[in-house]
Amino acid sequence: MINSSILLKEYNLKVTPQRVAIVDELYSNGHMNIDELYKKLLEKFPSISLATIYKNVNAMVEKVFLNEVKIPDAKSVYELAKEEHSHLVCSSCGMIEDIMIDTSILQSSIKAQSAFKIQNVDVVFSGLCKSCQK
Ligand SMILES: [Zn+2]
Ligand SMILES: [Zn+2]
Structure with missing residues (x-):
């Protein structure tokens, strides 16, 4: 398991329980689209909205902490940024x-x-x- 809060801090991202959960999910699943992240986070945060997930994911993509992978004819998936692949x-x-x-x-x-x-x-x-x- 990784320490998601430390990672977020390293990228100058505000640490929130929702962001930590997003990082944890991506760490264990590799690649997920917004809907999959939303479904998973609803288990922990029953009142979270899809818009909140979008906002958090976009903030992390902007800091190049997350990488958006555009999949032809399907929704983009997100992953923790790593070496080019x-x-x-x-x-x-x-x-x-x-x-x-x-x-x-x-x-x-x-x-x-x-x-x-x-x-x-x-x-x-x-x-x-x-x-x-x-
Ligand atoms: Zn297959
Ligand atoms: Zn990948």
């Missing part, structure tokens, strides 16, 4: 897996074809996870 997304069950790939080859092949200046790399592969292939 890509994502494998199962189009059948929605499973999301972190994968370390070297995107420098992709980036240099883009550079060879375009004057475009890459500022952010966000690679998502969609397909079927191992259990959905059966």
Whole structure:
């Protein structure tokens, strides 16, 4: 288990029980969308609103404490920010897996074809996870 309050403080984020709960959930589940976070937090804070979750998550994304992962044709998921990685997304069950790939080859092949200046790399592969292939 991580110490969520210390982590929040390190990122200059106000420590609230709701934020600690969000960090705890993301730590144990990896990636969650807003609805999943909302459902989980309702168990601890029955009067919490979806708007409050949004507000807290956005504040943490702004400080780059959380990372928003945009999933094609699905809701964005959030994760604790860590070193750059890509994502494998199962189009059948929605499973999301972190994968370390070297995107420098992709980036240099883009550079060879375009004057475009890459500022952010966000690679998502969609397909079927191992259990959905059966
Ligand atoms: Zn699957
Ligand atoms: Zn991830």
